[in-house]
Amino acid sequence: MSIEPIETARSPFAEAFEMFRKNHAAVAGLVLLFLIVLGGLLGPGIYPGDPFEMVWAPFTPPGEEGYLLGTDYLGRDLLSMLIYGARVSIAIGLAAAFLTVFIGITVGALAGFYGGLIEEILMRITEFFQVLPTLLFSMVIVALFGASLPMITLAIGLVSWPAVARITRSEFLRIRELEYVTAARACGVSNWKLMFKVILPNALPPIIVQAALMVGSAILFEAGLSFLGLTDPNIVSWGQIIGSNRPYILDASYTVTIPGVAIFLTVLAISLVGDGLNDALNPKLRQR
Amino acid sequence: MRHFFKTLTLATALVSAVASVSVAADEPKKGGTLTMALQQTPRHLNPAVQSGTATGQPGTQLFASLLRYDHGWTPQPYLAESWNVSDDGLTVTVNLVKGATFHDGKPITSEDVAFSIDTVKANHPFKSMFAPVQSVETPDANTAVIKLSKPHPALLLAMSSQLLSIIPKHVYGDGQDPKKHPQNSENVVGSGPFKLVEFKRDQHVILERYDGFFMKGRPHLDKIVMRIIKDESARTIALESGELLVSGFEQNPRDLNRMKKNANLDVNNSGYAAIGPVNWVAFNTKDGKTSDVKVRQAIAYAIDRNFILKALMLGTIGASKTGIHPGSPFYNDGVEAYDLDLEKANKLLDDAGYKKGGDGMRFKLSIDYGWPAMKPFAEYVKPALKKIGIDVTVRSSADFPTWAKRISTHDFEMTMDNVFNWGDPVIGVHRTYNSKNIKKGVIWSNTQQYSNARVDELMDLAGATNDLEERKKYYAEMQVILAEELPLYPLFPSPYHTVSNKKVMNAPNSIWGTSSPLDNVWLK
Numbered sequence: 001m002s003i004e005p006i007e008t009a010r011s012p013f014a015e016a017f018e019m020f021r022k023n024h025a026a027v028a029g030l031v032l033l034f035l036i037v038l039g040g041l042l043g044p045g046i047y048p049g050d051p052f053e054m055v056w057a058p059f060t061p062p063g064e065e066g067y068l069l070g071t072d073y074l075g076r077d078l079l080s081m082l083i084y085g086a087r088v089s090i091a092i093g094l095a096a097a098f099l100t101v102f103i104g105i106t107v108g109a110l111a112g113f114y115g116g117l118i119e120e121i122l123m124r125i126t127e128f129f130q131v132l133p134t135l136l137f138s139m140v141i142v143a144l145f146g147a148s149l150p151m152i153t154l155a156i157g158l159v160s161w162p163a164v165a166r167i168t169r170s171e172f173l174r175i176r177e178l179e180y181v182t183a184a185r186a187c188g189v190s191n192w193k194l195m196f197k198v199i200l201p202n203a204l205p206p207i208i209v210q211a212a213l214m215v216g217s218a219i220l221f222e223a224g225l226s227f228l229g230l231t232d233p234n235i236v237s238w239g240q241i242i243g244s245n246r247p248y249i250l251d252a253s254y255t256v257t258i259p260g261v262a263i264f265l266t267v268l269a270i271s272l273v274g275d276g277l278n279d280a281l282n283p284k285l286r287q288r
Numbered sequence: 289m290r291h292f293f294k295t296l297t298l299a300t301a302l303v304s305a306v307a308s309v310s311v312a313a314d315e316p317k318k319g320g321t322l323t324m325a326l327q328q329t330p331r332h333l334n335p336a337v338q339s340g341t342a343t344g345q346p347g348t349q350l351f352a353s354l355l356r357y358d359h360g361w362t363p364q365p366y367l368a369e370s371w372n373v374s375d376d377g378l379t380v381t382v383n384l385v386k387g388a389t390f391h392d393g394k395p396i397t398s399e400d401v402a403f404s405i406d407t408v409k410a411n412h413p414f415k416s417m418f419a420p421v422q423s424v425e426t427p428d429a430n431t432a433v434i435k436l437s438k439p440h441p442a443l444l445l446a447m448s449s450q451l452l453s454i455i456p457k458h459v460y461g462d463g464q465d466p467k468k469h470p471q472n473s474e475n476v477v478g479s480g481p482f483k484l485v486e487f488k489r490d491q492h493v494i495l496e497r498y499d500g501f502f503m504k505g506r507p508h509l510d511k512i513v514m515r516i517i518k519d520e521s522a523r524t525i526a527l528e529s530g531e532l533l534v535s536g537f538e539q540n541p542r543d544l545n546r547m548k549k550n551a552n553l554d555v556n557n558s559g560y561a562a563i564g565p566v567n568w569v570a571f572n573t574k575d576g577k578t579s580d581v582k583v584r585q586a587i588a589y590a591i592d593r594n595f596i597l598k599a600l601m602l603g604t605i606g607a608s609k610t611g612i613h614p615g616s617p618f619y620n621d622g623v624e625a626y627d628l629d630l631e632k633a634n635k636l637l638d639d640a641g642y643k644k645g646g647d648g649m650r651f652k653l654s655i656d657y658g659w660p661a662m663k664p665f666a667e668y669v670k671p672a673l674k675k676i677g678i679d680v681t682v683r684s685s686a687d688f689p690t691w692a693k694r695i696s697t698h699d700f701e702m703t704m705d706n707v708f709n710w711g712d713p714v715i716g717v718h719r720t721y722n723s724k725n726i727k728k729g730v731i732w733s734n735t736q737q738y739s740n741a742r743v744d745e746l747m748d749l750a751g752a753t754n755d756l757e758e759r760k761k762y763y764a765e766m767q768v769i770l771a772e773e774l775p776l777y778p779l780f781p782s783p784y785h786t787v788s789n790k791k792v793m794n795a796p797n798s799i800w801g802t803s804s805p806l807d808n809v810w811l812k
Contacts, residue, residue: 052671058599074668075599143686229660233667233682244663247520251542 019280026276032269040086049080088237096218099157104164112172134159171203205281216270320811325535332472335450337411344450344803350478351453377439388502398426403457417446442712449800481507481807508810536802541602562799564613564709565782574737582640588626589633604783618763623771650677656703658691738775
């Protein structure tokens with residue numbers, strides 16, 4: 001008679017990692033994302049070139065004259081713009097996601113923890129931002145304060161935080177009633193510590209998922225604004241390449257398609273990773 | 289065989305001649321709606337107090353002027369039945385058409401003409417148009433006598449198209465500021481062939497036939513819908529699909545080449561010589577680094593005009609070395625052209641005391657642009673000037689008025705600009721350089737804040753004589769000085785074209801392009 005070995009208890013993160021690892025789509029997304037980020041970080045080293053420099057005749061099709069992806073309407077090398085743009089696009093995505101999460105967590109945590117009048121006020125503000133048409137609102141911000149990179153990022157962050165705030169609040173509402181919170185409160189832990197040391201870590205999983213997806217949607221959002229012409233001509237982002245080549249879409253569609261594909265792949269990768277995280281971090285979904 | 293071909297050619301010529309005769313013999317058909325494009329939202333619709341073709345295209349339908357011009361620079365009677373310039377050039381007598389009425393039915397009299405000239409003189413940004421006008425006398429309802437302080441060679445051109453809209457004294461003479469008059473945008477009481485139905489900002493201007501128009505049998509069209517379409521590709525597609533029938537001032541080389549291949553479209557550039565659009569990089573000559581003439585010259589040497597002409601304009605247009613349109617009799621081709629010379633540019637900057645820093649850069653500058661078509665040129669300047677160590681920031685404006693405000697309040701270092709000659713240098717050229725025309729808040733005044741006593745003097749001399757040869761001499765010298773001091777660096781004239789559907793008969797081809805009355809246009 002053999003004795004079944006007792007399964008050793010694993011940390012929740014190891015468990016989540018295991019779940020994630022089994023999700024092939026998510027792993028594929030992660031690999032793709034890794035490659036894209038690596039390309040953005042190391043690309044300029046491997047393929048040096050000023051993305052603003054006019055290297056050859058405008059609208060040289062991909063592959064001709066040694067320019068793998070061709071040149072745009074000013075004769076700038078699309079490949080070097082694409083590599084350079086990867087950093088900017090991903091930076092916009094990360095910065096906007098960070099801003100979203102920062103505002104969202106602050107508002108959601110305060111509302112969920114304190115309840116009462118504070119919650120009323122904060123949630124009405126959240127709803128106010130939620131009912132504004134996001135694209136229109138961000139266009140107004142950018143049009144009023146100028147199409148600079150920080151302003152575009154700020155605009156995306158400002159229109160996107162309500163979702164995070166609502167998730168955070170609902171998690172806080174649930175967790176604050178749990179025994180260990182009551183116990184911590186009984187031990188005299190300060191409100192501040194209760195909020196950010198006791199409750200927040202336990203509320204994080206859905207917020208992480210939301211933040212990951214936010215990076216992708218921020219990149220898309222920036223491309224959307226650029227397409228509408230609200231773009232900073234002093235930077236190169238994927239959206240900006242699309243936006244400024246848009247007038248030539250009928251003659252040289254590759255100038256728009258190539259950065260479009262880059263955005264598509266990146267957002268796809270981020271979505272796959274986000275979904276994988278969602279499955280891995282949400283215990284209710286693990287039985288699937 | 290050769291004989292056969294000759295006969296064939298002759299036959300073809302004959303057939304086409306007959307065909308064209310039969311087309312010409314076609315009676316204009318009444319009715320129909322002409323859809324047309326405007327590229328910008330006009331500030332308002334009263335050209336008497338607002339320049340620019342966004343206002344001019346609907347404005348010339350709403351308001352008649354005294355004269356009109358055909359495509360050969362010959363003045364034609366319009367609201368003025370006849371006119372006479374005295375031998376000393378100091379008195380111009382205008383006889384008005386009898387029975388002409390405004391859109392509210394009230395008669396158009398010489399009082400209105402005098403009032404219009406006064407209003408334009410006081411409010412229109414082109415101060416030089418009527419500056420020599422001392423008084424307008426009105427001996428009777430149909431005669432206006434314009435008294436001048438000196439011969440004024442530009443007067444007849446200034447009395448045509450959108451430059452002198454005849455506006456009703458009983459509406460605009462109510463004491464309100466004519467620039468902000470509520471009836472500039474709604475309930476417009478005009479004198480032209482069409483009256484206003486609706487003006488919706490960023491959407492459209494809808495006009496309909498004024499049945500009481502003073503030219504019998506005109507206009508032919510029932511209605512003109514001017515749709516405000518800012519996007520070039522959208523206009524191209526709308527023209528190709530027949531959704532739009534006419535669009536003036538089209539200048540995107542790629543779209544033009546594409547539309548030229550379309551059998552349903554007529555693409556032609558006749559008619560823009562008088563508009564005289566010249567593109568340039570303007571400098572703020574008073575503040576900042578660009579106040580140094582060496583910096584301006586260095587920038588000119590670093591900008592490769594030939595690259596712009598070949599790569600961006602696809603050879604659709606040649607260079608313009610000065611601010612006077614190359615098609616003008618006053619254009620001086622002999623001035624310094626500032627062909628690409630990076631060595632010279634670097635040396636000029638070194639001499640000016642701007643040494644290169646450790647990163648190879650000297651200083652920062654910004655360049656503005658006012659509308660999308662100008663963006664590629666501004667973007668081009670950035671890498672071009674990086675080569676001589678100037679770090680250029682391209683500053684975009686949310687819309688045209690934002691840009692206009694920045695430039696006209698002198699809040700800029702460099703800007704791409706496109707300024708029109710408006711027929712005679714007195715009207716469209718002097719304003720850019722005249723030191724008396726530095727007017728805060730007025731776009732296309734001397735926003736460069738350039739000031740040179742000799743240039744002022746030369747313009748005064750050239751503007752006070754009707755002697756063509758003498759004027760040529762003055763303008764030639766002026767262009768040499770301007771090329772030396774470079775308040776702006778001229779690049780090329782805009783390749784303006786009118787694109788019209790072949791259904792449109794008598795598509796506008798006068799020297800004012802589509803900024804002219806469309807009363808003679810009809811649809812087949």
